[in-house]
Amino acid sequence: MKDSSRALTGGEGIAKLPGGGTDHQDASPAAVPELYELEAVIMEQMWRLEAATVREVLNAVNDTETRDRAYTTVLTTMRRLYDKGFLARERRRDRTDVYTLAMTRDHYLYTLVRNRVETLVGQFGDLALANFARQIEQLSPERLSALRKIDDLERPAAEASGVR
Numbered sequence: 001m002k003d004s005s006r007a008l009t010g011g012e013g014i015a016k017l018p019g020g021g022t023d024h025q026d027a028s029p030a031a032v033p034e035l036y037e038l039e040a041v042i043m044e045q046m047w048r049l050e051a052a053t054v055r056e057v058l059n060a061v062n063d064t065e066t067r068d069r070a071y072t073t074v075l076t077t078m079r080r081l082y083d084k085g086f087l088a089r090e091r092r093r094d095r096t097d098v099y100t101l102a103m104t105r106d107h108y109l110y111t112l113v114r115n116r117v118e119t120l121v122g123q124f125g126d127l128a129l130a131n132f133a134r135q136i137e138q139l140s141p142e143r144l145s146a147l148r149k150i151d152d153l154e155r156p157a158a159e160a161s162g163v164r
Helices: 037-049 054-064 071-083 105-124 126-137 141-160
Strands: 012-016 022-026 087-091 097-101
Touching: 037 054, 037 071, 037 097, 054 071, 054 097, 071 087, 071 097, 105 126, 105 141
Parallel strands: 012 087
Antiparallel strands: 012 022, 087 097
16 A cells, blocks of 8 residues: 555535536534545545546556456445545536545645544543643754644634534
């Protein structure tokens, strides 16, 4: 698996239906699920491609992975990613679904890490906070500045989509 442990951010997927309506899937960004192995592999390709059909993702996955995947496996997984709010989809006139990103990698990672930290603090309280504080005390001023910049960039996007 090539760097498939990296993942997405929270959002919502809206698919245009043939009649002009939309199929609205709302993923709670405050509870972004972790990606399973094949989901992560597919999302890596989607982050690279930004918009693609199942066939295009299948070809990209099979070009980079040692194990070839079946079309139906990739189709099912992409539908699952759509249902979870990671992907949006639009149906073309030829009845082919084109999937696009509903969640950026940076937003996903920010939200996932935030959820894990909140879980640790919820489970271990002051003990977790004391350990975080000790880690922060050991950082150089340059590193602290870089971390503040990451938070300043990601926090507004996360808060806009419902992450507190």
